[in-house]
Amino acid sequence: MGAQIRVYRQKIASTSSMKKIFKAMELIATSRITKARERVNQSLPYANAITRAVSAVSSQHDIDHVLTTEPENPTRAAVLIMSSDRGLAGAYSANVLRKSEELIQRLTDEGKEIDLYVLGRKAQGYLDFRSREYVKVWTGQTDAPVAERAKEIGETLVDAFLKDTAAGGVDEIHVVFTEFVSLVKQNPSVVRLLPLEVVEEQVTDPDDVLPLYEYEPDAEQVLDALLPKYIESRIFNAMLQAAASELANRQRAMKSAGDNATNLIKDYTLLMNNARQAEITQELTELIAGADALNNS
Numbered sequence: 001m002g003a004q005i006r007v008y009r010q011k012i013a014s015t016s017s018m019k020k021i022f023k024a025m026e027l028i029a030t031s032r033i034t035k036a037r038e039r040v041n042q043s044l045p046y047a048n049a050i051t052r053a054v055s056a057v058s059s060q061h062d063i064d065h066v067l068t069t070e071p072e073n074p075t076r077a078a079v080l081i082m083s084s085d086r087g088l089a090g091a092y093s094a095n096v097l098r099k100s101e102e103l104i105q106r107l108t109d110e111g112k113e114i115d116l117y118v119l120g121r122k123a124q125g126y127l128d129f130r131s132r133e134y135v136k137v138w139t140g141q142t143d144a145p146v147a148e149r150a151k152e153i154g155e156t157l158v159d160a161f162l163k164d165t166a167a168g169g170v171d172e173i174h175v176v177f178t179e180f181v182s183l184v185k186q187n188p189s190v191v192r193l194l195p196l197e198v199v200e201e202q203v204t205d206p207d208d209v210l211p212l213y214e215y216e217p218d219a220e221q222v223l224d225a226l227l228p229k230y231i232e233s234r235i236f237n238a239m240l241q242a243a244a245s246e247l248a249n250r251q252r253a254m255k256s257a258g259d260n261a262t263n264l265i266k267d268y269t270l271l272m273n274n275a276r277q278a279e280i281t282q283e284l285t286e287l288i289a290g291a292d293a294l295n296n297s
Helices: 002-060 092-109 121-129 147-162 219-296
Strands: 076-082 113-119 136-138 172-182 185-194
Touching (some): 002 219, 076 092, 092 121, 092 172, 092 219, 113 121, 147 185, 147 219, 185 219
Antiparallel strands (some): 172 185
16 A cells, blocks of 8 residues: 555656646746737738738739739649647647648649648658658747748748749749737638738728839839748748747647646545555554454454
8 A cells, every 4th residue: 555655646746847847838938928929010010011012013003923923724832831849839730730731632622733841840740750742841940930031931932933833833832820819819821822912901091092102113123022022021920920829829738737737636645645544544454453353362
């Protein structure tokens, strides 16, 4: 019986140690979420401004530009999957990967070949385990993205889009990421990046219309200069939202794990006390039985 008590004590000690780790990770995630949300909000003015500029050029001029023209018979599509580098974030990466599989299946049903681009070790490990190929992978800093990484990804994807499909290029580019709505709600989302689908910002003022620009030397060259920056800003904003979503999921997962550890410690403590009581009862029974035997002798 003493061995059983020792086992429960060891389980309580190990669970208490894990609970401290969970609590520390929860506090770290909580402290970083505020900064992540601020970065998302800070990226919006620039993204909205460049969106309005691209919208103005595209809507006010009839431009046959490679980045805005729908291909007649698209045969190949690129999919960028934004996952996390680390686990302990609940179903965050699993939800992104599930959304990616749905997109891949839809594109495959449309008769398109898929080129996969991966951000984060979780998606890389998922594809490696299933022996599925991907064109390029970026790892590190998924919970603290930097603009340089977004620029590198944007340039890689645009280069693939501008390349002929016979030479390994793609006709479409899709991004799968987690949209940050609030601390309790994050939605796995799919955005078609190219051919360009200009996303209008919400207009609250009826007088807030697209400005009229004069272009020099011409609108097409302006679009050539704006579109790479537009793509970069869209990717960076998606990375920032994914980072905030990852931290929010990790905070909830660690809080849940800590609560479960607390309940587990209570259960082990109860079992240990029951075992100790049973041991005391057994010892008393043996003492009484021994005393009776002596008296009877």
